[in-house]
Amino acid sequence: MFVSRKCIFHILVHAAALLPAALIVWDSTRGQLTANPIQEITLRTGKTTLVLLVLTLSCTPFRLITGIRAVLPLRRILGLYTFSYACLHFLIFVGLDYGFNLPLIFEEVLKKRFAIAGFAAFITLLPLVITSTRGWAKRLGGDWQRLHKLVYLTALLAVTHFTWQVKADFRLPLLYGIIIIFLLVIRLPQVRAKLDELTLPLRNLISAIGRHK
Numbered sequence: 001m002f003v004s005r006k007c008i009f010h011i012l013v014h015a016a017a018l019l020p021a022a023l024i025v026w027d028s029t030r031g032q033l034t035a036n037p038i039q040e041i042t043l044r045t046g047k048t049t050l051v052l053l054v055l056t057l058s059c060t061p062f063r064l065i066t067g068i069r070a071v072l073p074l075r076r077i078l079g080l081y082t083f084s085y086a087c088l089h090f091l092i093f094v095g096l097d098y099g100f101n102l103p104l105i106f107e108e109v110l111k112k113r114f115a116i117a118g119f120a121a122f123i124t125l126l127p128l129v130i131t132s133t134r135g136w137a138k139r140l141g142g143d144w145q146r147l148h149k150l151v152y153l154t155a156l157l158a159v160t161h162f163t164w165q166v167k168a169d170f171r172l173p174l175l176y177g178i179i180i181i182f183l184l185v186i187r188l189p190q191v192r193a194k195l196d197e198l199t200l201p202l203r204n205l206i207s208a209i210g211r212h213k
């Protein structure tokens with residue numbers, strides 16, 4: 001049976017995205033989720049959500065720099081995994097931490113600024129997921145592209161949420177902040193045009209290598 005390179009690549013991406021969830025299950029069966037498993041799972045799913053969000057945002061700049069279009073379909077896959085981990089992260093907070101006690105959750109979210117930012121980030125993901133199908137992309141036309149720019153706000157809210165929940169060491173939130181700002185700035189038309197010019201030799205080289213294979 002012939003399995004295309006694209007198919008193998010996609011299988012690897014799915015496997016990598018599922019790995020953090022598998023590790024949580026594996027560690028929980030061996031009692032390796034620290035003395036506070038709920039907090040550990042919250043932190044792990046939060047970090048995975050952020051990493052996946054950054055990877056989703058990296059696909060377009062990667063294509064701009066390398067000319068490799070094969071990464072573009074990954075935006076949807078990675079975006080859906082981002083949402084899945086965000087749901088898990090959110091459900092652990094509302095379910096395991098607060099036993100689905102909605103008035104208490106509401107009270108707590110309003111008391112903690114980091115939770116407000118996290119909740120806002122989660123809400124911005126909803127229209128993106130709902131309209132992620134081909135049908136919605138067709139129905140919305142140009143508006144679809146405009147709507148999906150909402151992911152930039154998601155990223156800024158997510159990094160704000162991360163920064164506000166950290167108590168002492170701000171290095172990691174700062175690093176994520178810098179990466180996200182870079183990924184957003186690179187999309188500005190003037191920056192994009194300059195980058196296009198600067199990376200032309202690299203794209204030519206990659207396409208020449210591709211032709212010789």
Ligand code: HEM
Pocket residue numbers: 039042043044045046047048049050053086089090093109115116118119120121122125154158161162165
């Ligand atoms: C796109 C949405 C979200 C992203 C990307 C995200 C990301 C993160 C990250 C990166 C962390 C820190 C992980 C670490 O320090 O290792 C975190 C922690 C946390 N997040 Fe979120 N989060 C999101 C939504 C939410 C929502 C909706 C809630 C609930 C209202 C929430 C509640 C929490 C809590 C309770 C913690 C742990 C705080 C602690 O134990 O110190 N997050 N999140």
